[in-house]
Amino acid sequence: MTEHGTIPTAPTGPAEPGALKEAIAAELAAARERSLAYTDADDDLLVRQHSPLMSPLVWDLAHVGNYEELWVLRAAAGITPLRPEIDDMYNAFKHPRRERPSLPLLGPDEARRYLATVRSRVLDVLDRFDPRDRRPLCADGFVFGLVIQHEHQHDETMLATLQLSGRPGIVRDDPTPPSRGRTKPDxxxxxxxxxxxxxxxxxxxxxxxxxxxxxxxxxxxxxxxxxxxxxxxxxxxxxxxxxxxxxxxxxxxxxxxxxxxxxxxxxxxxxxxxxxxxxxxxxxxxxxxxxxxxxxxxxxxxxxxxxxxxxxxxxxxxxxxxxxxxxxxxxxxxxxxxxxxxxxxxxxxxxxxxxxxxxxxxxxxxxxxxxxxxxxxxxxxxxxxxxxxxxxxxxxxxxxxxxxxxxxxxxxxxxxxxxxxxxxxxxxxxxxxxxxxxx
Missing domain, CATH: 3.90.1580.10 (paralog of FGE (formylglycine-generating enzyme))
Known part of the structure; x- marks a missing residue:
């Protein structure tokens, strides 16, 4: 998890090429740190569906990797698909959440290996990325921002799933947030x-x-x-x-x-x-x-x-x-x-x-x-x-x-x-x- 201090965030305007690539690398790492932290649990917790409103956590885990492969590796970089046979399974529009537990999902260890393989290639693409590329998908690192934001959104979804699971000890118990009270008109x-x-x-x-x-x-x-x-x-x-x-x-x-x-x-x-x-x-x-x-x-x-x-x-x-x-x-x-x-x-x-x-x-x-x-x-x-x-x-x-x-x-x-x-x-x-x- 990110320590206290300035929190990495998206660029708000044009950035110097080297600084942009460094920011993207930091953001990719921060998102993945969250995903792995929220799924650092026994397999039973990860493969079970805790509510028909939510996917099994292991689906979210592999889905963020598949999304990253689809957009950075295939759409932006033109790399040959790594696991095309799983695309349909992790397409959120083809399978409602209530159906996902019945799919032949990647197991937790296999999902983690898939994420690591995809990320290794994504970092290679980032190393070669030219921030001056003005194609709509690449301008200002948009495709990287797309997958970073997508992963963080799924991280929040994972937290909602963990709340629904009722399992204690999975999410860290932080100190009470600051309290200063109301001092102005409401x-x-x-x-x-x-x-x-x-x-x-x-x-x-x-x-x-x-x-x-x-x-x-x-x-x-x-x-x-x-x-x-x-x-x-x-x-x-x-x-x-x-x-x-x-x-x-x-x-x-x-x-x-x-x-x-x-x-x-x-x-x-x-x-x-x-x-x-x-x-x-x-x-x-x-x-x-x-x-x-x-x-x-x-x-x-x-x-x-x-x-x-x-x-x-x-x-x-x-x-x-x-x-x-x-x-x-x-x-x-x-x-x-x-x-x-x-x-x-x-x-x-x-x-x-x-x-x-x-x-x-x-x-x-x-x-x-x-x-x-x-x-x-x-x-x-x-x-x-x-x-x-x-x-x-x-x-x-x-x-x-x-x-x-x-x-x-x-x-x-x-x-x-x-x-x-x-x-x-x-x-x-x-x-x-x-x-x-x-x-």
Whole structure:
């Protein structure tokens, strides 16, 4: 795992050729270190499916190697395929997660050997890589950024799987994140005006973040901090899960069908709330952002609070138009809880150095934040380098999440990054903050 200090991250603009190659090598190593750390366990844990929502960990492990082979070795470098017979098995679009345990997957040791073989050849390609190559797949090292970000995203997925496994001792138990408390008003006013949404300049940005475009937004209020466990517990205590007036119709049907009455992994002992976190039972910390709630729960809470969820445009404008809310410099650990520096959200108010120009805090890290927006293309969207990354998901099926969680690596934690999921999903490290329109 990355030690405290400056966290490696994606380039934010053109880089000197030697420095770019060094940065890519460091990023490749950091991503692989995480993947191997999260799968340093007995074979039973790795091959078992812990939830139909998730793949066996051993599938994720081999999949990141196959993806790296497909894009760096074959697409960019034109190298003869190493294991073409496994391509179909590790194609996420051909086999839903619930089917993957029945596939003849590579075993843990074979998967690790395959990853090592692929990586050795990738480093050879990187050694010969000319940063001046302006082919779209290669410009500014995009293909390397593609596989680095992809691996970090799967690393976060692995952490969600480990949480669902309930196995203690697999994920390190970090010291409690810093706590400084609330020192400012809980809402921030964002004035009306035009702002630039998305990016056309970030070298490793995905197609769904592009192109940059101008949007006008009326004035609005947004919470300075994400909603906390304590605040969410008040919603529960006030009958939030029993009042259909607070719920989207589909959300109310889900509550009734599943009997849900609290965030995933919470348990009531008759006097207080407890949570299971990576196999350990512990009291629910009141001042941490709530996580493991779905969009329907976030939406119901916002209604209960007399507010609403922000649109993704409102969320992004609150960041102030920078790579990160605090500016364009890479995170050092003082601005945000990222990259699994702690295996939990930090208490609200812990990172005043990470505030946006408007004074909104903890927009990046801690928990992914549900927004009110459907996942749709920006004006002028062009699919690249393949339709299945973004285009096939557009429509009114997936809700957008922003900001990244404590498990998200900084390479994918820029303010323009868009995540998306079904509004019913709770296994992800997701929470939310509220907004309201100007009176």
């Amino acid at each position: 809402e921030v006013y964002i004035p009306a005006g035009v702002f630039t949404m998305g990016t056309s300049a970030a070298p490793w940005a995905y197609d769904n973040e592009r192109p940059a475009h101008q949007i006008y937004l009326p004035g609005y209020w947004i919470d300075r901090y994400p909603v906390t466990n304590g605040e969410y517990a008040a919603f529960i205590a006030d009958g939030g899960y029993r009042d259909p007036r607070l719920w989207h119709p589909e959300g109310w049907e889900w509550v009734q069908r599943t009997g849900t009455s609290a965030p995933l992994f919470w348990t009531w002992d008759g006097s207080s709330w407890w949570r299971t976190r990576f196999g350990r039972l512990e009291p629910v910390p009141e001042d941490e952002p709530v996580q493991h709630v779905c969009w329907y729960e976030a939406d119901a809470y916002a209604r209960w609070a007399g507010k609403r969820l922000p649109t993704e445009a409102e969320w992004e404008k609150a960041c102030g138009g920078r790579t990160y809310p605090w500016g364009d410099r890479p995170p050092t650990g003082a601005e945000a809880n990222l990259g699994h520096r702690a295996a939990r959200p930090a208490p609200v108010g812990a990172f005043p150095e990470g505030a946006s120009p408007y004074g909104v805090e903890q927009l990046i890290g801690d928990v992914w934040e549900w927004t009110d927006s459907w996942f749709r293309p920006y004006p002028g969207f062009v699919s690249f380098p393949y339709r299945e990354y973004s285009e096939v998901f557009f429509g009114q099926t997936y809700r957008v999440l922003r900001g990244g969680s404590w498990a998200t690596h900084p390479t994918v934690a820029r303010t323009t990054f868009r995540n998306w999921d079904f509004p019913i999903r709770r296994q992800i490290f997701a929470g939310f903050r509220c907004a309201r329109s100007e009176d």
